């Protein structure tokens with residue numbers, strides 16, 4: 044049984060049911076429409092292409108990154124491969140849910156039922172994980188992320204922007220992702236709690252003025268197409284991702300139920316999709332090649348847990364490293380990080396190395 048109707052829950056259901064495994068999905072909470080556009084790696088795209096999801100992909104071939112004191116780094120695609128891809132969260136939810144509903148191997152339940160394997164995909168505030176009394180360690184970044192859509196002066200159709208800005212209240216990270224039109228972008232803006240408190244009481248033109256302070260002179264002429272939705276940003280670690288409950292049923296955590304990172308690198312959902320893919324592979328390998336083990340074979344599930352815990356370490360490292368580097372108040376670091384960006388920007392070799400590693 045799959046618990047949680049977010050992207051990761053629905054994708055896990057599709058990956059398992061597409062390989063003719065009978066499973067149930069719990070339809071208790073209706074996932075609200077997601078206004079975000081997400082950044083996806085080439086690897087994630089190939090997982091989704093593998094199950095032929097009809098998503099509109101917007102390739103990003105150039106990213107301009109700006110530091111908090113004239114530091115700047117422009118990354119471009121190497122060997123014709125996009126740096127990353129953008130797709131709509133709303134469309135992703137819709138196509139997945141259609142696939143889930145139309146699959147004859149999926150039963151949609153209103154109430155939890157007993158199952159040999161419970162796949163928990165309920166996000167960071169998972170109720171089932173709490174009921175199982177699985178401890179989590181979480182740290183607030185003391186930041187709020189705001190996301191929505193806006194229009195602006197034209198830019199290259201496949202160019203993304205990111206600014207690390209030292210504002211009055213502390214570090215702000217502003218990202219603009221292309222969504223297939225030269226004058227429209229998806230915005231993700233992370234900011235200290237105090238600034239968010241101010242922002243939510245401002246009118247749209249006043250919010251635009253604050254946006255201009257960060258983005259000028261590179262991009263201007265902003266107008267919000269949607270209101271900004273807000274998210275509290277937490278880092279979260281759960282030490283135990285799998286086990287057996289009191290009824291001796293196996294449970295396993297997938298996606299944000301198991302881990303949480305800062306959205307600054309756009310990696311959280313990519314990690315969740317990687318979790319879903321590996322878990323589906325492990326379960327199906329048992330069903331097809333070792334039927335005596337069954338879908339709920341705990342040692343195999345533990346292998347998934349160990350492998351994914353290792354895989355997510357680099358993402359945690361990148362997010363914490365970048366956040367720590369730009370949030371640090373020391374003036375010497377302030378100079379060093381901007382100098383570092385400019386040095387990288389002048390070295391074609393280092394830039395290509397970064398791009399190849401990231402891709």
Ligand SMILES: Cc1cc2nc3c(=O)[nH]c(=O)nc-3n(C[C@H](O)[C@H](O)[C@H](O)COP(=O)(O)OP(=O)(O)OC[C@H]3O[C@@H](n4cnc5c(N)ncnc54)[C@H](O)[C@@H]3O)c2cc1C
Nearest residue numbers: 047048049050051081082165166298299309310311312313
């Ligand atoms: C502003 C912002 C921008 C981001 N941008 C990116 C990006 O560009 N790229 C990227 O990779 N990641 C990004 N992330 C991270 C990404 O949003 C998360 O990692 C991802 O949404 C996690 O998906 P999930 O399905 O595991 O959890 P969630 O999205 O939290 O979904 C869990 C769902 O389960 C439902 N649920 C809970 N309990 C039950 C239950 N008992 N029964 C049924 N349903 C239940 C909830 O209502 C929810 O809809 C971003 C995050 C933020 C905040």
